[in-house]
Amino acid sequence: MLNSNGEHVTKDGKTIPLKDITNSHLINIIKHIERKAKEGLYVVSGCYGVDMMDMDFNEEVFHGQNALDIMNYDAYVNELKRRRND
16 A cells, blocks of 8 residues: 555555565555455544544445555556556
8 A cells, every 4th residue: 555655555564665666566566456456455444532432433345446546556557557668
């Protein structure tokens, strides 16, 4: 997934600029996103009210285009296309 700076964020929290990701890693990311879009992307979001006892959270499963959008699929595909056209 991309952060607000357009950098890829690994599952252990490291950030890598898209331009620095190897082609094989980029292809694996794209395949992973496609697989999650098909299987379903589980997203949990929450927020606190006045205190911890006033916590609210939502659980949703996204499929297809919604999941692709959340995981920034187009940015990864466009980067791969850019490289292939260079």
